[in-house]
Amino acid sequence: MPRLTRWVVAIPMAALALATIYPLVFTTNVAMKTRREYVLDRFSLADSLSWDNLVKAWTSVGMSRYFLNSVVVVACSVGLLLLFGSMAGFALARLKFRGSSALFLGVLAALFIPFQVIMVPLARIMADTGLVDTYPGLVLAYVAQFLPFTIFLLTSYYSTVPPDIVDAARIDGNTVYGVYWRIMLPIGAPALLSVGVLNALFCWNDVLISLLMMPSAEHRTLMVGVTSLRGQYSDDIPTFASGVLIAAVPVLVVYLFLQRQIADGVTAGSTKG
């Protein structure tokens, strides 16, 4: 591409990059303002960097409770997803047994069933088993939702592990479970990290499943908490913005450190699949 064209193209791209960042910068700035400041001028930089709104959103508005709920649910969901996903991925990729390809097809089929399509019967199943409005119920719903994707990714990762390694470990006296625990889990670490981060984001960001599974206010996850702020604080925008910021910051931090792993997970299957 000619030099001039490069620079001509770079200008709108830089503008787009600014437009991509600006909404979050704006929200951060609003969160630092007093209500009065916001009403008078929404664009000016906050006079003083005030943490009052953030403290208020964290304490009296109750974001801390929602935050903790989300952390617990996401941690349990991701732990179970990685455990079940790696067990199944290892078995599908490296153990020979009858029906293994049929099972993998079943996983693929489940991958294409969106939550919206099964949410009505799932809500009924959860209600019938008494799991509605409980943390195990929500965790189970998340595990069910993201397990096909997790298995798919880990199966294709484990398929790249040379079979000789499994055979060598077996000859050394390892049981199948030993191979899984001592060989496959450590080898799978990069894939587990990637799929783990992605699942954590999926669960953290979800609102539909959480709305459906956790009707009572004290069980709300953080995203449902943010949606409830909108109605309550429509005349106190700085507090509302603070709540939004509290929900966004953990994602920003994870993104800054693990961007590559997230991208790896997203693109898996796009070039080979």
Place this chain on the structure above:
Amino acid sequence: MAAQSLSAVDVAVAASTAEAAGGTPPRRRRGARAERLAPLVLLAPAVLIIAGLRLWPLVLGINFSFTGDGDRNGMMVGFDNYLTLLNDPLFRTALRNVGLLVLLLPVAVAIPGLLATFIYLKVPGHRLYRGVYFFPAVLSPVIVGAIFNLLLAFDGPLNALLGGLGIGPVDWLGDPDVAIFAVVGVHVWATFGMALVVFLAGFATLDSSLLDAAEVDGASLPQTVWHVIIPSLSRTIQFVFVTTMIGMLTSMFGLVYVMTSGGPEGSTYLPEYYVWIQQGQMNQPALASAASTALFLIMLVVGLAQIGILRRAGKED
């Protein structure tokens, strides 16, 4: 990457060998049965969860969509729910909006494709763009929607900016003719980075000698894109088309819920939002199931059609 995982393999094998040599005699005979059952044991949790909470509900839901709500709870009513859907203006709006999404799909694919091309061709600042563009894609639709509630408010920043340019205020989220475009626009803004990253992964597999050859032959940029890049990336483009469409049909709930709640005048309804309202607010689970099944069919038809069209287009090259 390969070297890294290989060394991990070596370490793991060495560790297990040391352990086995260090004592515990092989317990092969006693464990033979357990060994044979190993695939079953390893797969049991996954199979139970997927079969019980994904495949079974799908069957249950389709079956459920042919039963009645309220007084007719549990009775088979044939296609009544589907007729109700077709006569419901809200569901018709939802379908019309799906049509709009399908029409906008090429744009939603072309923008990240073009941007990825420029990043691949190393325009100034290319290292920065990928990281910045991708970020909104990892944010929750709830957060994105909440932020745009502020930005698109009638007295909000965007209207102030447009006012400065002499363009009258637009009621982005309050005008029934505008709101759906605002919501879809925000969705595209928030997710184009996802497709961009997929495109860049595709570019990474591209044979760069092809591009060099094109440059030597004096091909212009549009020619290079059309004759070299698009044919080489057909697989990636297909993937992006399908995933973007699935994203539009199944991951806009949060945005609609936060930005418009389906309004104004029901103009921003999408099938998934309709399902949620009928199930969660109107207590009509059977009707909601019918809408779910319709959504599933739409996805199947659109997905298969896309793959078919793209296959054919690919063969012509």
